[in-house]
Amino acid sequence: MARAFLVPASLRYLDQVARSGSIQKAAKELNIAASAIDRQILLLEQELDVELFERLPRGMRLTAAGDALVTLARRWRGDERRVAAEIKQLQGMDQGHIRLVAMDSHANGFLPRFVERLAAEQPRISLEVEIASPDDAVTALLAGSADIAAIFNLTPRRDVHVHWSADLPFGCVVAPNHPLAKAETVSLQEVVAHPIALQSRALMIRRYLDARYGWLFADPQKALVTNSLQLVKQLARGGRYVAFTSELDAASELAAGQLRFLPVRDKSVEPQSVSIAIDAKKPLSRIGGIIMNLLTSEIQSSLQSARKADASRVSNMRDEGMSAS
Structure with missing residues (x-):
């Protein structure tokens, strides 16, 4: 028909x-x-x-x-x-079409698994995914060009309804052979003693660092700047660089043992966040609810896998240290 x-x-x-x-x-x-x-x-x-x-x-x-x-x-x-x-x-x-807007880092993280799970569990629901910055994701929601958004560091606002949100500790990632890798937490002073792979100002985490800790980048020779999160993670995996990013951004690499996440312990730092949101003025359809629940489940699973693997490596390093002593 x-x-x-x-x-x-x-x-x-x-x-x-x-x-x-x-x-x-x-x-x-x-x-x-x-x-x-x-x-x-x-x-x-x-x-x-x-x-x-x-x-x-x-x-x-x-x-x-x-x-x-x-x-x-x-x-x-x-x-x-x-x-x-x-x-x-x-x-x-359960049939329909949903337009999802997400962050670039999600494309190499939980999104592929989410898409595969949706296709297996809800084959009648079609999905359209757009990659955008946090600011553009909100704009897409309110303009009606997206139904659901997965957004980092969403600022509270009346016209956006948050279905689910989780805090992400502020921290950095390093390779398992990096000098900082055996630490449970790090200070910003400890991080700045090493070369930093830094995300560009187009990304929210860099704007946060610039606003609060601009002194970290006083020596331009110590930081490589790029707008590619994938390059940032690859440089960190190489063992020379430290990279400021979230557990969710590096969840795949953390679960695979390619990187370690180190929370920054300075009292002044604030946690990052990830949120799943919709336009507050539009009613949520049943299909939208299915998508948001699956998306929430996949993000939670991704974080749990990353944290479990990282905690296991910390425990192993402790055991190795006790054996050596």
């Missing part, structure tokens, strides 16, 4: 042209004649008495009015998908 659309064709075409950058590309994506898309956009502009796109030699660029209308169109399309999912649920089927 053909799918019934509740959102007008003109708004769907407008959205696709905005995504594709041109009418010709949008026509190919939608498998619709370019003239039909062009006609619908022209009619919209006539009805609203405003230009929605700037016509450029190499494509189309949204005007301010066009951007506002595309935001509305995407919100309506999100509502359309939610209504369709609710109708399926009324028919007794």
Whole structure:
């Protein structure tokens, strides 16, 4: 049976042209004649008495009015998908589509296992995953382009409802052969005595460090800066560098014994956090609830595995130290 659309064709075409950058590309994506898309956009502009796109030699660029209308169109399309999912649920089927926004570090952590588990347990639920910064994740939720977000260090706000949250001790990771690896905790002074693999200011943890502990980076020769968390972890695994990150960011490497997590014991440091959140103004569908519960379970499992493996290594190192003495 053909799918019934509740959102007008003109708004769907407008959205696709905005995504594709041109009418010709949008026509190919939608498998619709370019003239039909062009006609619908022209009619919209006539009805609203405003230009929605700037016509450029190499494509189309949204005007301010066009951007506002595309935001509305995407919100309506999100509502359309939610209504369709609710109708399926009324028919007794756990079927629908969920858009999840998550952090870059999640892509190499719990997300692959979550996706596999969802496919096995809920094959009728389709998933769309976008990787974004914490700020952009909140924007996506409130703009209606995401249904659920997994966000680091989410600031409390009335328009975002937190389904689940967990504190993550502030700390750093080192290789098992690093000079600090046998410690149970470290101070910032101890860390700064070693080369640091540092995340760029695009990431929340770096902004936190800059705001509170800018003195850590007074010697630029001691820090390598990158916007790649994967490179940061690889450098730490090499044995030379210390990297500030969370247990969840490095959960896979901790569970595999490739890195050790060392909480920073300075009294002034604050824990980081990970949260699963939705737009507070929108009701949570049954499908959304299934996704959030699975996501929560997978994050908790990832943290438990990392902490159990790390605690076991600490115990082994203690035993080895007692034997040597």
